[in-house]
Amino acid sequence: MPSTVGGWPPAIVAAVERVEVAVVGAGLLGSATARALGARGVRAVALEQFDLGHARGSSHGATRIFRLSHPDPGSVRMAVSAQRAWARLQEDAGEQLLVRTGGLDAGPGADQCAAALAACNVEHSWLAASDVRDRFPGIAALPGERMLFQPDGGVCLAGRAVAALQRLAERDGVVIRARTPVTGVEPRGDRVVLRTPAGEISAGVAVITAGPWSERLLAGALGRTPRMTATLQQVRYFAPREPGGEWPTFIEWPPEGLVWYAVPMVGDAPGVKVAAHARGRAVDPRDGPFDEIDPALEDQTARYVRERLPGLDPAGFAPETCLYTMTADEDFVLDREGPIVVGGGCSGQAFKFGPLIGDMLAGLALGQDLGVGGERFSLSRPALATAPQV
Secondary structure (H helix, E strand, O other), X not given: OOOOEOOEOOOOOOOOEEEEEEEEOOOHHHHHHHHHHHHOOOOEEXXXXXXXXXXXXXXXXXXXXXXXXXXXXXXXXXXXXXXXXXXXXXXXXXXXXXXXXXXXXXXXXHHHHHHHHHHOOOOOEEEEHHHHHHHOOOOOOOOOOEEXXXXXXXXXXXXXXXXXXXXXXXHOOOEEEOOOOOOEEEEEOOEEEEEEOOEEEEEEEEEEOOHHHHHHHHOOOOOOOOOOEEEEEEEEEEOEOOOOOOOOEEEEOOOOOOEEEEEOOOOOOOOEEEEEEOOOEEOOHHHOOOOOOOHHHXXXXXXXXXXXXXXXXXOOEEEEEEEEEEOOOOOOEXXXXXXXXXXXXXXXXXXXXXXXXXXXXXXXHOOOOOOXXXXXXXXXXXXXXXXXXX
């Protein structure tokens, strides 16, 4: 019979699991971080509140744009590094995860993209309207219009890439636990404790890559909670009128209003994806699934397809939704405070950088500095003190 002290039965103390690094959220960034940690031999665990590959965040679906073309040189240089990271990932995974199609930029913003590419000595050229019509007949170019062409643009095979990152992380010893929500994050001394329904996990470092749940999860865990707002996005697929035609990625930068983009039909995509990059409607991520489609934006998208992408049947199909996690300046949060690393605020622009950001977050977890440009992604930058306008 167990002994007692003072007549009381002995206390039963649940064991607290201890790990070097815990990653919270197993979407693109969390999976990329887990893979990078595993490759370094770090004892790590990744925790996902839903099933792997779920549709409640920002990483699901068949495709995302990859591009070197950006309006600022810093993003161009980062994309060049990301291109090398994708090549390493593909070699390690033994499968194609990035399909090169070339990329077109149209509208006033294309001039800024060209200037940034030139500043970084990245190959690009201008196509006259006749050249666009000859090479990409599915895209309508206006008389006298020119478009920027960058040959390394392409398509990330999104769902396959996330699955590959998870597979490689597990191969290298990382434990990935689906259906394991984290309900609290609490720094304790030089460690951090994560509360889960199954018990507490004490980690030397916690990497928070929880997407739209990050702001709520980080409340009280940092000196200042970064403001990151979840917004609802919708996309639709369109069938090419002539199967087998050549399609680049396409981005139109108007003087104001919506930025339109089109993603070629590759991999598991049922058609060419067309959507507007916009801030969208603010939502609480706990209220999903989000399957409400805005009919006004649907009509606007169909009208845009008829005018600018006549090579597509304007009767769209297979609508999808996803969530953006917006910051006020639409830039990422990649920083460390004490035993907590934050990777988020991706504002709909991170997938192309995924494997590279995973390396960066793993480095932060291991005490490395981001180096030049780290201020851009800092937790202390003024933009994170205010919620974005949506």
